[in-house]
Amino acid sequence: MQIGRRAALALPASAVLAGRPRRAGAGETVRLGLLHTLSPAPFYLAQEHGLWTGEGIGVEFRFFEAALPIAAAAVAGDIDVGVTALTGGFFSLAGKGALQVIGGGLHEQKGVELTAFLVSRQAHAAGLTDISKMPGHSFGLTQYGSSFHYMMGWLAQARGFDIRSVTLRPLQTTGNMAAAVRSGQVDASMAIASVARPLIASGEVKRLGWVGDEVPYQITALFTTRAMIAGRADALRRFCRGYQAGVAEYREAFFHPGSVGGRATESAIAAIEKYVFTSDPDAAAKIREGVGWYDEGAALDTADVRAQLAWFTAQNMVKGPIDAAAIIDTAFLPTR
Amino acid sequence: MSRLDGPVAFRARGFAARDIPAASVATLVGLVLLWQAAASLGWMSTTFLSDPAAIGRGLWQLARSGELWANLSVSLQRLAIGWTVGTMAGLAVGLAIGLFTVARSPGMAVVAALFPIPKIALVPLFIIWFGIGEGSKLVTLGFGVFFPTIINTVAGIDGVPRALIRMGQAFNLPWRSIVLKIVLPGALPSILAGFRITTSTAIILLVAAEMIGAEKGIGAFVLQAGNLYDIDNLLAGLVVLSLLGLAVSWGLGRLERALLAWR
Amino acid sequence: MTASAIRLTARGIGHAYRDLVVLEGIDLDAAPGEVTVLVGPSGCGKSTLLGILGGLLAPTQGEVRLDGELAPDCLNSVTTVFQDASLLPWRSVAKNVSLVLEDSPLPRAERAARVAEVLAQTGLADFAGAWPRQLSGGMRQRLGIARALAVRPAVLLMDEPLSALDAQSRALLLDDFAALIAGAGVTCVYVTHHLAEAVRLGHTIVVLSRRPGRIRAVLRIDRPIEGRHAEEPALVAMQARLWALIRDDAARAEREIADV
Ligand SMILES: Nc1ncnc2c1ncn2[C@@H]1O[C@H](COP(=O)(O)OP(=O)(O)OP(=O)(O)O)[C@@H](O)[C@H]1O
Ligand SMILES: [Mg+2]
Numbered sequence: 122m123q124i125g126r127r128a129a130l131a132l133p134a135s136a137v138l139a140g141r142p143r144r145a146g147a148g149e150t151v152r153l154g155l156l157h158t159l160s161p162a163p164f165y166l167a168q169e170h171g172l173w174t175g176e177g178i179g180v181e182f183r184f185f186e187a188a189l190p191i192a193a194a195a196v197a198g199d200i201d202v203g204v205t206a207l208t209g210g211f212f213s214l215a216g217k218g219a220l221q222v223i224g225g226g227l228h229e230q231k232g233v234e235l236t237a238f239l240v241s242r243q244a245h246a247a248g249l250t251d252i253s254k255m256p257g258h259s260f261g262l263t264q265y266g267s268s269f270h271y272m273m274g275w276l277a278q279a280r281g282f283d284i285r286s287v288t289l290r291p292l293q294t295t296g297n298m299a300a301a302v303r304s305g306q307v308d309a310s311m312a313i314a315s316v317a318r319p320l321i322a323s324g325e326v327k328r329l330g331w332v333g334d335e336v337p338y339q340i341t342a343l344f345t346t347r348a349m350i351a352g353r354a355d356a357l358r359r360f361c362r363g364y365q366a367g368v369a370e371y372r373e374a375f376f377h378p379g380s381v382g383g384r385a386t387e388s389a390i391a392a393i394e395k396y397v398f399t400s401d402p403d404a405a406a407k408i409r410e411g412v413g414w415y416d417e418g419a420a421l422d423t424a425d426v427r428a429q430l431a432w433f434t435a436q437n438m439v440k441g442p443i444d445a446a447a448i449i450d451t452a453f454l455p456t457r
Numbered sequence: 458m459s460r461l462d463g464p465v466a467f468r469a470r471g472f473a474a475r476d477i478p479a480a481s482v483a484t485l486v487g488l489v490l491l492w493q494a495a496a497s498l499g500w501m502s503t504t505f506l507s508d509p510a511a512i513g514r515g516l517w518q519l520a521r522s523g524e525l526w527a528n529l530s531v532s533l534q535r536l537a538i539g540w541t542v543g544t545m546a547g548l549a550v551g552l553a554i555g556l557f558t559v560a561r562s563p564g565m566a567v568v569a570a571l572f573p574i575p576k577i578a579l580v581p582l583f584i585i586w587f588g589i590g591e592g593s594k595l596v597t598l599g600f601g602v603f604f605p606t607i608i609n610t611v612a613g614i615d616g617v618p619r620a621l622i623r624m625g626q627a628f629n630l631p632w633r634s635i636v637l638k639i640v641l642p643g644a645l646p647s648i649l650a651g652f653r654i655t656t657s658t659a660i661i662l663l664v665a666a667e668m669i670g671a672e673k674g675i676g677a678f679v680l681q682a683g684n685l686y687d688i689d690n691l692l693a694g695l696v697v698l699s700l701l702g703l704a705v706s707w708g709l710g711r712l713e714r715a716l717l718a719w720r
Numbered sequence: 721m722t723a724s725a726i727r728l729t730a731r732g733i734g735h736a737y738r739d740l741v742v743l744e745g746i747d748l749d750a751a752p753g754e755v756t757v758l759v760g761p762s763g764c765g766k767s768t769l770l771g772i773l774g775g776l777l778a779p780t781q782g783e784v785r786l787d788g789e790l791a792p793d794c795l796n797s798v799t800t801v802f803q804d805a806s807l808l809p810w811r812s813v814a815k816n817v818s819l820v821l822e823d824s825p826l827p828r829a830e831r832a833a834r835v836a837e838v839l840a841q842t843g844l845a846d847f848a849g850a851w852p853r854q855l856s857g858g859m860r861q862r863l864g865i866a867r868a869l870a871v872r873p874a875v876l877l878m879d880e881p882l883s884a885l886d887a888q889s890r891a892l893l894l895d896d897f898a899a900l901i902a903g904a905g906v907t908c909v910y911v912t913h914h915l916a917e918a919v920r921l922g923h924t925i926v927v928l929s930r931r932p933g934r935i936r937a938v939l940r941i942d943r944p945i946e947g948r949h950a951e952e953p954a955l956v957a958m959q960a961r962l963w964a965l966i967r968d969d970a971a972r973a974e975r976e977i978a979d980v
Contacts, residue, residue, distance in 0.1 A: 189684060189686070193686075196505075208684070209684065209685040209686075210683075210684050210685050210686040213685055213686035213687060214686045217504050217505070217686075218504075264680070264681070264684040265681040265684055265685065266681070266684050266685045267684070288672060289672060290589060290669075290670045290672070291668070291669065291670065291671065291677070291680070291681070292589075292669050292670060293668055293669060297581065297584070297669065300585070301584075301589060301670075304585070306584070306588060306589040306670075307589065438685050438687075439685070440687060440689075618806075620802060620804060620806045621806055621808060623776060623802070623806070624800075624802060624806035626776060627774060627776060627799060627800040627802075628796055628799060628819075628820040628867075628871065629796050630819075630820070630823055631823055634822065634823050638808070638819060638822075639808065642808070642810045643808075643810075645810075717810075718851075719809050719810040719811075719851045719852075719853070720809070720853075
């Protein structure tokens with residue numbers, strides 16, 4: 122049980138804090154829901170480097186297998202904050218009034234190779250050499266309403282074709298997506314860089330582009346519950362400051378021209394390795410290849426969140442109308 | 458010594474559960490009404506559990522827009538083909554196991570080994586073997602139906618009284634006639650009881666079968682509604698599955714009454 | 721219409737279920753058109769022997785032969801009637817009879833005629849459309865006989881066909897059976913526990929010893945079956961002789977079985 126082990130790793134930090142003198146919010150434990158992947162790396166840094174301890178709070182990691190259950194767990198009161206992809210399901214839940222988006226997470230950024238748009242060798246040979254030729258082809262995604270669905274929709278809009286002309290194949294997992302495009306069961310799909318690069322290099326699939334070069338996209342975001350904002354705003358503020366410090370270390374380690382490859386990078390990789398690619402000899406390389414963009418100060422791309430909500434609503438995947446202002450709270454972290 | 462003075466009390470009460478068809482309808486209707494009342498009177502929040510009226514409205518809209526039929530027809534077709542193929546294969550193998558020594562032990566060993574495997578876990582493999590299209594979906598359904606059919610067929614055949622088969626042999630009936638006129642009809646009650654299980658299994662597996670690569674279908678629709686936290690549609694889809702189950706169960710009841718009138 | 725005239729001979733029949741020797745050195749002659757009754761203590765191997773005679777059981781020793789003239793309308797030379805009648809519950813009375821004719825080359829009309837004929841003979845004509853579960857025990861046994869007669873057997877083997885019935889039904893049916901068997905003119909081997917049945921039906925009565933079953937005595941009653949009454953002094957005397965032959969064996973057999 123990986124999750125259990127991770128949760129156990131996270132426990133001592135909060136245990137140490139139990140006996141301290143406290144101001145408002147200090148000494149509290151905040152439960153964070155997150156995926157067990159590389160994408161929430163700044164949170165790993167904040168935890169491992171004691172950045173929340175420095176703020177006087179403990180953070181307990183609760184790991185999940187999929188994005189949507191994180192939001193559901195917040196609604197159920199099992200976690201206080203979560204970092205997750207902004208999916209149709211997330212907006213539906215948020216629209217019911219319990220969830221508030223408060224900060225940015227992973228962001229597709231021009232020049233940062235994070236998500237690759239891949240086509241199968243067969244489809245490529247048959248003429249699918251540009252994203253604009255997607256009509257009439259199949260696209261593998263995890264689920265309807267997932268971030269892949271949104272990205273495909275956005276690409277369709279940008280290239281001027283109707284997403285309904287693409288056959289969407291829900292495959293549930295990113296592993297299935299990669300397998301399906303490799304074997305030609307779907308014509309096209311997407312994969313994160315660390316998965317995509319070896320496939321491209323071996324010629325098993327062709328890359329038609331990096332999503333970040335096409336779409337400015339707030340992939341994941343930090344959210345919390347209304348109850349948390351109402352009742353434990355001070356702890357939440359401390360949590361956000363620790364998170365920002367984590368983002369700062371992360372950016373310095375992986376995106377700051379002056380420091381990449383130096384001591385900061387090494388220490389960041391050492392911290393992240395405790396959560397992903399554990400005991401993988403290539404961990405350092407995989408982390409360096411796989412990290413994605415976080416905006417400075419963990420800023421939230423509110424304009425894009427609004428655009429996403431509008432798109433999901435227009436696609437009738439989110440039963441609107443949901444007022445974007447009602448599900449975004451910018452009092453805790455900056456905006457982009 | 459104690460004295461007895463009085464009538465013999467009736468003591469053969471109970472142990473005679475009867476079917477009252479009206480009661481089954483009344484129970485289901487009553488539960489739905491209770492649910493509606495709880496929602497209408499504010500006893501429960503409808504944020505995360507829609508009330509029957511909302512589900513009904515959702516269903517009506519889905520029906521009017523044609524979306525319901527578009528999904529249902531695809532699923533019905535998958536169910537019909539998957540179930541029929543699985544059942545036919547199961548009957549054939551079950552018959553072989555029930556009738557032939559050479560097939561019996563090897564067949565039962567394979568069944569015992571493969572039956573407990575959760576078919577849902579095999580879906581990713583089926584995708585690789587049978588493709589992302591209809592093949593893997595039909596195989597998932599067919600596979601789920603296959604094993605229970607074998608087990609019920611074999612149990613049915615084993616349950617046919619030896620005396621009846623000996624009677625057929627005493628009259629020198631050809632092997633084919635003994636199988637068709639004695640063994641199969643004798644096994645029919647057990648086989649039909651198996652159909653009740655396998656039709657439900659097929660409906661349950663529909664969601665698993667349509668989990669991967671399905672654009673349309675009630676299972677895919679339910680999954681999609683779940684992913685989107687579209688609770689009205691999620692429940693509407695489940696209601697459709699439930700109604701489908703009720704319809705199939707009713708049909709099987711009729712079939713049993715027609716075929717097993719002799720009981 | 722001429723009846724078949726088949727003699728059934730068994731020579732040196734022996735049978736063992738694994739180590740349990742059930743029959744030893746059985747020689748049997750069932751004369752054409754006669755009834756041979758097998759009696760003997762419980763468990764002595766009567767059913768086993770009948771199974772061997774009917775080709776339903778392969779003996780470990782010996783051979784069973786049929787010799788004689790087979791009538792052209794005979795569809796199944798050796799036919800067995802079982803104790804429980806072995807009716808198919810999912811077939812109506814008429815269909816239970818037609819079951820044994822459906823694989824024959826008989827034309828459809830003749831099949832129907834035969835079914836009607838044997839049902840009439842056995843007094844079941846009014847029940848042609850009934851389910852077996854709707855029949856009384858006696859009617860079920862009559863149906864079993866009707867079905868057997870429908871194939872015009874040359875040899876009819878019957879294993880305690882009346883034993884499942886109450887005494888009154890048995891007495892009534894016994895006379896029917898006697899008439900049917902005599903009328904059909906078949907060679908018949910009839911197993912029973914009831915000595916009254918044995919003397920009422922048998923031309924030859926074969927007494928088996930307790931297990932391992934051997935032939936202890938063969939008694940003859942050279943009188944036609946028709947017109948016999950079980951209460952006749954001659955038959956009652958014969959019954960007493962039979963009982964004397966079997967009693968000690970039977971008592972011992974009962975104790976043996978209780979010991980098992
Ligand atoms: N299939 C079998 N396998 C093993 N033993 C058997 C089998 N059938 C019968 N026996 C045994 O063989 C012996 C003779 O059985 P059988 O049924 O022939 O006796 P029976 O004379 O017909 O008895 P009953 O008068 O009680 O009907 C009995 O001891 C019985 O237990
Ligand atoms: Mg017997």
